[in-house]
Amino acid sequence: MTGLAILIPVAIGLGLAGLAAFFWALSDDQFDDPDGAATRILTDEEDEL
Amino acid sequence: MNGPFQPGTAVVAAESRFAVPGMHCAGCISKIEHGLNARAGVHAARVNFTSKQVSIAHDPEISEADLGEAIRSLGFEPTLIADSDAATDENSAMRELLRALAVAGFAAMNVMLLSVSVWSGADGATRELFHWISALIALPAIAYAGRPFYRSAWGALRHGRTNMDVPIAIGVTITAAMSLHETIVGGEHAYFESALMLLFFLLAGRALDAMMRRKVGDGVSALARQSAPGALVIDADGKSQWRKSAELEPGMIMQLAAGERLAADGVIVSGESAIDASLLTGESAAQPVAPGEQVFAGTLNIGAPITVEVTAAADETALADIGRLMATAGQSKSRYVRIADRGARLYAPVVHALAALTFVGWMVAGADWHQAMLISVAVLIITCPCALGLAVPVAQVVATGALMKRGILVKHESALERLAEADRVVFDKTGTLTLDRPVPDNLDTLDSEQKSVALALARTSRHPLASSLRRALEDEGVRAAEIDSAEERAGQGVFASYRGRAVSLAKPDIAQSAPAVALTIGDTPDIIIRFADALRPAAAPMVSAMDSLGLPGSILSGDTADAIRPVAKTLGLTAQASARPDEKCEALERLRRAGDHVLMVGDGLNDGPALASAHVSMAPGSASDVGQNAADLVFLGDSLAPLPAAVRVARRTMAIVRQNFGLAIVYNVLAVPLAIAGFVTPLVAAVAMSLSSLIVIGNSLRLRSAQ
Numbered sequence: 001m002t003g004l005a006i007l008i009p010v011a012i013g014l015g016l017a018g019l020a021a022f023f024w025a026l027s028d029d030q031f032d033d034p035d036g037a038a039t040r041i042l043t044d045e046e047d048e049l
Numbered sequence: 050m051n052g053p054f055q056p057g058t059a060v061v062a063a064e065s066r067f068a069v070p071g072m073h074c075a076g077c078i079s080k081i082e083h084g085l086n087a088r089a090g091v092h093a094a095r096v097n098f099t100s101k102q103v104s105i106a107h108d109p110e111i112s113e114a115d116l117g118e119a120i121r122s123l124g125f126e127p128t129l130i131a132d133s134d135a136a137t138d139e140n141s142a143m144r145e146l147l148r149a150l151a152v153a154g155f156a157a158m159n160v161m162l163l164s165v166s167v168w169s170g171a172d173g174a175t176r177e178l179f180h181w182i183s184a185l186i187a188l189p190a191i192a193y194a195g196r197p198f199y200r201s202a203w204g205a206l207r208h209g210r211t212n213m214d215v216p217i218a219i220g221v222t223i224t225a226a227m228s229l230h231e232t233i234v235g236g237e238h239a240y241f242e243s244a245l246m247l248l249f250f251l252l253a254g255r256a257l258d259a260m261m262r263r264k265v266g267d268g269v270s271a272l273a274r275q276s277a278p279g280a281l282v283i284d285a286d287g288k289s290q291w292r293k294s295a296e297l298e299p300g301m302i303m304q305l306a307a308g309e310r311l312a313a314d315g316v317i318v319s320g321e322s323a324i325d326a327s328l329l330t331g332e333s334a335a336q337p338v339a340p341g342e343q344v345f346a347g348t349l350n351i352g353a354p355i356t357v358e359v360t361a362a363a364d365e366t367a368l369a370d371i372g373r374l375m376a377t378a379g380q381s382k383s384r385y386v387r388i389a390d391r392g393a394r395l396y397a398p399v400v401h402a403l404a405a406l407t408f409v410g411w412m413v414a415g416a417d418w419h420q421a422m423l424i425s426v427a428v429l430i431i432t433c434p435c436a437l438g439l440a441v442p443v444a445q446v447v448a449t450g451a452l453m454k455r456g457i458l459v460k461h462e463s464a465l466e467r468l469a470e471a472d473r474v475v476f477d478k479t480g481t482l483t484l485d486r487p488v489p490d491n492l493d494t495l496d497s498e499q500k501s502v503a504l505a506l507a508r509t510s511r512h513p514l515a516s517s518l519r520r521a522l523e524d525e526g527v528r529a530a531e532i533d534s535a536e537e538r539a540g541q542g543v544f545a546s547y548r549g550r551a552v553s554l555a556k557p558d559i560a561q562s563a564p565a566v567a568l569t570i571g572d573t574p575d576i577i578i579r580f581a582d583a584l585r586p587a588a589a590p591m592v593s594a595m596d597s598l599g600l601p602g603s604i605l606s607g608d609t610a611d612a613i614r615p616v617a618k619t620l621g622l623t624a625q626a627s628a629r630p631d632e633k634c635e636a637l638e639r640l641r642r643a644g645d646h647v648l649m650v651g652d653g654l655n656d657g658p659a660l661a662s663a664h665v666s667m668a669p670g671s672a673s674d675v676g677q678n679a680a681d682l683v684f685l686g687d688s689l690a691p692l693p694a695a696v697r698v699a700r701r702t703m704a705i706v707r708q709n710f711g712l713a714i715v716y717n718v719l720a721v722p723l724a725i726a727g728f729v730t731p732l733v734a735a736v737a738m739s740l741s742s743l744i745v746i747g748n749s750l751r752l753r754s755a756q
Contacts, residue, residue, distance in 0.1 A: 004175075008182065012159055019155045026147055036098030042075040 062092050062106040065113050067120060067127035068670065070101050070456045070685045077125070084123040085116075101453075103127075128670035128685055143259045149194040150252040156190030157245035161735070164242045168732045180232040180239045187241035191225050194248045197255065213393035213438075216400055217251060220429040227426050238423065243430045243734045250742050254438035257446045258462070280305065280312040283356070294346075297362035305350045305357060307539055313346050313362035322352030347654070352540055371630050374658035375679060387463045388706060389441040396437060404428045407725050420727075427729040431720045435742045440709030443749040448702040451753060456670075456685040457695050464681035467665035468699035470646045474595050474692075475637065477651035477659075478606035478613055481669060482588055482620065484687060485652070487514055487564050487580030489521045495568075499576060501530040503568050506543045506554040509535040514566055514580060515543070515554065542566065584616065585669075587690040592620045594693035600648060605633055607655050633659035650692065652676045667692065698752075705752055709745045716741045 025031065072081065078096045081103055085094035090108040097104070105116055120127040163179040171179060195218070202218035205211055221244050228239040279293040280303040289304060294312045297303070302318060305311065323335035326348040335351055338344060344357060346366035363369070404425045411421035449459045459465060479485050495503065504527050507519040532552065535545035542555025550571035557567040557577055567575040592602055604624035606613050617624040625636060637659055640647050649656070649663030652672035660666040660679035668680035669687075677683055684691040720737050723729055729737075 004178075008163075011162065012186070015155050015159050019151055022151045023148060026144055026151075033097045033099045036078065036096060039075040039078060039098060043079045 063109040063111075064104060064106050065116055066102055066104045067117065068100075068102050068458075068685055069096075069120060069125045069127050071125045072096065072098065072101060081120065081123055081125060085119060088119055091116075126686065143256070146197060146252060146256040146259055149197060150249065150256050152190050153194035153245055153249040153252055156186050156194070157242060157249045160187050160242045160245055164239075164731065164735070167239075168730075176237075177232075177235050180228075180241075183239060183241045184229055184232050187245055188225065188229070191221060191244060191248065194245075194252060195221055198248075198251070211397065213390065213397060216397045216429075217247070217433075219401075220433065221247060224426050224430060227422060231423075238731050240426060240430060240731050240734070243731055243738065246735060246738055247430065247433045247435065250433075250435040250738070251438045254435075254442045257439075257442035260446055260449075280309075295363050297359055299359050299361060301359045301362075303357045303359060305355050307350060307353055310349050311344055311346050311357065313357075313359045314366045315344055315357035315359045315361075317342050317344060318356045318358050320353055320355035322350055322355045325349040325351050371654065371658060374631055374634060375661045375675075387441070388466055388703075389437060392437055392710060400429065400432045403432065403721065403725070410725070411727070424724070424727045424729075427727070427734060428721065428724040430734045431724040431729055431737060432717055433738060435738055435745075437710070437713055439742055439745050440713060440749070441706050443746050444702050444705045444709065444752060447749055447752040448698055452695060452698055455691055455694055457691045458683045458685070459681070460683060461681040464665060465699045465702050467646070467681065468648065468696060469703040471648035471665055471696065472599055473640060473645040474600040474602045474648045474650065475605045475640070475659075475663070476602060476622070477649075477653065477656045478604055478608055478616055478624075479582065480652040480671065481585075481650050481656075482604070482616055482689075483582045483584055485582060485671070487517050488583045489518055490563075490579045490581045492521060492525070492578070495576060495578075497527070498530070499568060499570065500525070500527045502532070502547055502552055502570055503554060503578070505529040505532045505547070506535070506545060506552065506568075509545070510537050510543045510554070514564060517580065518554075518566070518578065584619065586688040589620055591689040591692050592622065595696070598693060598696050600696065605636055605659070607633075607653075630655045630658045634662050637663050648696075651680075667695070702752060705749055709748055712744055712748065713741065716744075 030037075069081065072078065078098060081096055082094050085091050085103070085105060090111045092106040092108070094103055094105045096102070103120070107116065117127050160183045163183050167176050167179055198214045198217050198221070201212065202214040205215060224240045224244040224247075228241050228244070231237070231239045279291055280297065281289050282292045282297070283289045283302045283304055292301070297313045303311075303313065303315065307322070317338055317340045319340055321337070321339050324338050324344055325335050326345065337352075338355075343360075344350075345368065346362075347368040361367075407428045408421050408425040411424055412418065416424075445459075445465055448465060452459060461467075476482050492500070500522055504519060504522040507515040507522065508529060509532075510516075530547055532545040532547045535543060537543050540556070542553055544551070544553045544555070546552065547570065551569070552571070553569045554566055555569070557565050557575065564580040566578050566580075568578060569575050595602055602620075602622050604613060604617055604622050605628055606624065606626060607628055607630075608626060610624075610626040613624045613626050616622075628636060633656065637647055637649065641664070646664040649659050649666040650668070651660050651666070652668050654675045656668075657675040657679045660668065660676060665682075666680045667682045667684060668676045670677075670683055670685040671687075672680070672683070682695060684695070716737070720729070723733070
């Protein structure tokens with residue numbers, strides 16, 4: 001039972017952390033352009049022609 | 050990942066958005082962004098690769114046409130997208146749904162974790178503890194994630210109606226209350242995870258539905274922008290004064306410079322000019338007008354200055370009539386009941402009746418109220434409209450995505466449903482079957498020197514024929530000659546000198562049957578370059594493909610019979626000519642009464658009412674604002690090939706939706722008797738619910754490869 005007292009808060013806490021991260025990402029426009037984000041990683045920002 | 054985007058810092062910036070369907074790789078993104086950012090006056094350009102759009106923050110002085118030209122010079126074909134406030138509302142509604150979905154998902158997972166241990170044999174104090182923790186997580190989560198349903202259910206009930214959300218809200222509330230009661234008395238079964246899962250799946254359906262929902266046709270407000278803000282009015286003493294459109298009255302005399310739009314209907318008093326009436330008739334070639342002739346608000350005076358006596362102003366103009374026509378025509382469309390709602394109307398009463406009957410049945414059979422209540426809650430949960438809530442949106446979102454990859458934008462939430470029902474197609478001619486831009490017809494008769502001079506002259510003018518000539522010559526790779534002292538004379542042409550010789554690109558001296566320009570180099574005879582309005586690519590294969598899909602076509606145009614005949618003949622279509630906007634609506638109404646579901650394809654303002662009143666409508670990306678707003682679907686690019694493709698995808702989507710409904714019914718037929726008999730524990734309910742939802746989603750994903 002003592003194990004549960006630690007593990008359950010830890011499990012719920014981690015879940016809440018994930019939820020908070022999602023809320024942040026949503027309000028930070030991270031999901032506006034998923035395909036663009038995937039391709040942009042290939043652009044070489046330093047080498048502008 | 051998404052790099053910084055600074056919209057014009059302190060400076061007031063205008064924002065324009067373009068659809069650029071041609072971009073397909075990381076190179077395209079940086080080419081467009083760097084190319085645009087390098088231009089003076091552009092504050093920031095940002096590509097959204099997923100929606101194939103670029104939004105540009107720029108100085109208000111730069112026109113949208115210039116930006117379009119800039120993108121074209123980078124090698125991409127842009128289409129201007131009309132901006133809307135509705136889109137931002139949609140966006141915030143979407144975010145609220147996603148937040149609710151995330152909360153429901155988080156709570157469902159954690160409660161499930163606890164429930165699994167209960168199902169695998171936890172009892173006594175452990176079970177009670179787990180039920181209490183579940184309640185602590187579930188109740189706030191239900192209160193938060195259930196808001197969209199409660200709000201909508203309450204709104205419906207307050208007006209004495211019922212909708213899909215009423216049974217959902219009642220079901221979730223009863224389940225949660227029952228489970229809380231079980232928790233307090235230390236009972237064996239709590240259904241918290243079922244209530245949360247129910248919310249999760251339904252919210253997923255709603256979120257997908259919200260993604261589908263694009264701006265619903267609001268052509269009327271776009272129409273207002275087309276009319277001129279006012280006109281210069283001359284009073285009896287000969288003094289001129291600027292009056293707003295609303296202040297104009299019949300009998301006033303308006304003075305119009307070349308290039309001005311008319312603010313009211315009227316009769317020409319003096320001056321000869323040419324009028325571009327494409328806004329009303331869809332015909333782009335300018336009409337010559339002389340004193341005594343009628344001119345209409347919204348048309349463009351492109352020739353010489355004229356004075357016009359107002360005959361109808363403000364709400365009385367032909368343009369305002371179109372606005373009213375569109376407003377009434379759009380009403381029939383908003384009355385269309387979507388297939389999911391039709392299903393819900395049948396479904397909700399049946400579910401409620403079943404649950405109530407189960408309760409009564411068990412009470413009669415001698416069970417105590419507590420047991421009877423538990424079993425009827427199980428019936429409510431097992432009959433949850435998960436599959437119904439997911440069946441339509443998942444299929445439509447997948448289909449919409451597949452269509453977008455082919456350059457077809459679905460703008461109305463029920464567009465695919467209505468498109469699948471279409472059994473007749475009516476085309477506008479100008480701008481829809483044809484490109485509505487004059488294309489030079491006889492360029493091959495020019496030698497290379499003549500071409501290079503023509504290009505140099507064409508570049509100095511903004512006249513539509515000059516721009517078309519320039520584009521055609523640039524596409525051929527012609528290099529412009531060096532010319533000096535170029536001068537454009539309004540209504541005549543461009544004049545310059547080339548290696549000491551006078552050159553000009555001007556109106557031909559002899560009247561031509563088609564639009565044409567005369568190229569003069571020194572003393573050599575004029576070369577007449579003729580223009581024709583070319584058919585869109587793939588027009589003929591499109592007509593036959595539509596025919597084989599069971600959509601016979603016809604033409605309904607505002608043009609004269611003579612202008613339509615060659616197009617109708619080439620494509621083998623029957624045609625109705627000289628149809629005014631209201632006559633187009635009447636023609637569609639006749640077809641509707643005859644039992645036809647008409648797909649209207651049109652582009653101009655004059656097609657607006659017809660697009661709004663047709664069963665379903667499509668417009669090309671080159672269409673006027675009004676046309677694009679009124680249409681249910683917009684296809685990008687010049688080719689007409691997307692039309693039959695869209696019909697095929699729409700039909701396949703509806704076939705999948707019906708399969709999904711079938712699957713949901715089969716599932717209910719199997720599971721409901723078990724629930725009524727009292728065999729459904731929370732474990733069975735959870736498994737059944739997930740399984741039915743997964744099957745529906747899996748079936749819908751087959752549309753991804755839709756051909």
